[in-house]
Amino acid sequence: xxxxxxxAFEDKIYAFVGREVCPPTxxxxxxxxxxxxxxAEVIGDTNPAYTDDTWAATSSRxxxxxxxAMMYVWGQEGFAVTTGRAPDAQxxxxxxxxxHGYSGVLGTNVKQEYFKxxxxxxxxxxxxxIDNISERKTTGRGPGYFFETLATFTNQHGEKIGTxxxxxxxxxxxxxxxxxxSEETLQVPTRIASPRGHDNKWxxxxxxxxxxxxxxxxxxxxxxxxxxxxxGECQSMEWDSIESTLEGEILSHTQIHHPKIPGYQYPLxxxxxxxxxxxxxxxxxxxxxxxxxxxxxxxxxxxEQVDEKTMLPQFYPA
Ligand SMILES: [Zn+2]
Numbered sequence: 235x236x237x238x239x240x241x242a243f244e245d246k247i248y249a250f251v252g253r254e255v256c257p258p259t260x261x262x263x264x265x266x267x268x269x270x271x272x273x274a275e276v277i278g279d280t281n282p283a284y285t286d287d288t289w290a291a292t293s294s295r296x297x298x299x300x301x302x303a304m305m306y307v308w309g310q311e312g313f314a315v316t317t318g319r320a321p322d323a324q325x326x327x328x329x330x331x332x333x334h335g336y337s338g339v340l341g342t343n344v345k346q347e348y349f350k351x352x353x354x355x356x357x358x359x360x361x362x363x364i365d366n367i368s369e370r371k372t373t374g375r376g377p378g379y380f381f382e383t384l385a386t387f388t389n390q391h392g393e394k395i396g397t398x399x400x401x402x403x404x405x406x407x408x409x410x411x412x413x414x415x416s417e418e419t420l421q422v423p424t425r426i427a428s429p430r431g432h433d434n435k436w437x438x439x440x441x442x443x444x445x446x447x448x449x450x451x452x453x454x455x456x457x458x459x460x461x462x463x464x465x466g467e468c469q470s471m472e473w474d475s476i477e478s479t480l481e482g483e484i485l486s487h488t489q490i491h492h493p494k495i496p497g498y499q500y501p502l503x504x505x506x507x508x509x510x511x512x513x514x515x516x517x518x519x520x521x522x523x524x525x526x527x528x529x530x531x532x533x534x535x536x537x538e539q540v541d542e543k544t545m546l547p548q549f550y551p552a
Contacts, residue, residue, distance in 0.1 A: 235334075240370075243334055247367055247379065250330075253323040255362040255383060260390075261308035265300050265356045273304055279466075295351070302348040305387045305396050308358040323364055324383060331404040336378055343401040350395045357390040365399065374427075378405025423496035424541040434461040440475075442545050444537045447475040448513050459513040478515075480535030480547060482507040485514065489524050497541060503527055507535075507549060521550040 235243070263269070267285070274284045282289040283299055290298040311319070319325075331337075352358060365384035370377060380403050387395040428438045437460075440447045448457050453470035464471050487505035494500055503519040505527065517535065519527055532552035540546045 244370070246330060247327065247381075250323055250327045250364045250381075251367055253364050255322050255324045255364060256360065258359050258361040258388070259309060260357050260359045263308065265308060265352045265354050265358060267298065267354050269307065270298070270300050270304065270354070273307065274301065277301075295353070297353050299351045299353050300356075302351065302396060303346060305346070305348075305352070305358060306360075306385065306398055309360040324362075327364060327381065328404070331379070335406045336404040338375055338378065338403070338405040338407040340375060340403045340405070341400065342380065342403050343399070345399045345401075346396060347398075348396040350389065350393055352389060352395060358395065359388045359390070361386050361388075373403060373405060375403065376405040376408040378403050422542065424543045425497040425546075426495070427543070433463050436475075437461045441537060441547070444545065446478040446480055446515075446535065446537060446547050448478050448509070448511055449473050449475050457511055457513050459515060476511065478535075479510050480537075480549070481510040481552065482515065482533055482535070482549070484508075484519070484527065484529055484531045484533060486529065487519065487527050489527075505533075505549065507533060515547075517547050517549050519550075520548045526551070 271285050362385045365382045368380040382401045385398040430438050448459050449461050450457050451465035451470050452472035454468040456467045485506045485508050490502040501524045505519045507515045509515050533549040534552040535547040535549045537547045
């Protein structure tokens with residue numbers, strides 16, 4: 235692609251910034267207790283503010299509320315999406331990327347902000363625009379552009395409930411190494427990099443240093459894993475951590491056969507391990523035959539370098 239072609243392409247994609255993907259559209263159903271109950275059950279959130287009418291009646295709100303993270307749920311289209319949807323600015327933009335070779339797609343980030351609660355009976359109205367498109371970036375996946383949609387949610391009174399930013403990378407997939415290349419010239423692929431966000435970067439940095447930490451609520455001392463900002467028991471956001479002994483017992487396990495992802499060694503055993511400290515932990519079990527792995531098996535973890543870039547706890551038979 236010449237510089238002029240690239241400029242012409244970028245003029246076209248940047249013209250999408252600010253365009254409406256969908257006008258303010260009320261959800262087909264009002265916020266309702268049945269959907270909240272099912273969502274809370276699937277997520278495993280037992281907060282009575284969501285599902286217990288009697289408890290909620292005595293709370294400061296006076297009634298149940300919907301989990302704020304549900305705001306994107308109410309306007310979902312259901313099976314209609316499988317039979318094709320009307321073209322909009324987002325699908326036009328995606329098609330434009332595809333036509334120019336940027337056929338790869340990777341959702342990279344979702345950020346929600348909450349401003350006001352909703353309760354059963356409220357109607358959630360969603361509007362969406364294409365908010366921004368990055369300059370051309372070189373990424374591990376190939377060259378591409380990040381674009382971000384901004385969904386704004388309001389209630390039936392026009393009051394803002396929240397926003398959701400969804401970032402997507404559209405990229406030109408990298409060529410696979412030629413099959414004829416000799417072993418020596420092929421770079422050994424590394425594992426998928428750990429996602430390091432605001433709430434879990436600290437955990438991975440400790441892992442890089444050879445330690446597995448377990449987050450602990452400073453208020454009620456409850457341990458939790460994986461890392462998250464709030465204590466599920468007392469809602470405190472104050473926390474510290476303890477170092478795990480990495481002694482544990484297998485609660486559940488599976489062997490991954492397909493797809494075989496470059497950078498991983500097979501057989502690949504993934505297990506949920508109950509650590510001696512009490513929290514559950516998902517990791518690979520190594521150092522034994524897959525057929526030896528069983529529920530109740532005692533294991534001991536070691537943080538090891540599994541490739542050029544990655545430190546990970548691996549669990550061996552104890
Ligand atoms: Zn707590």
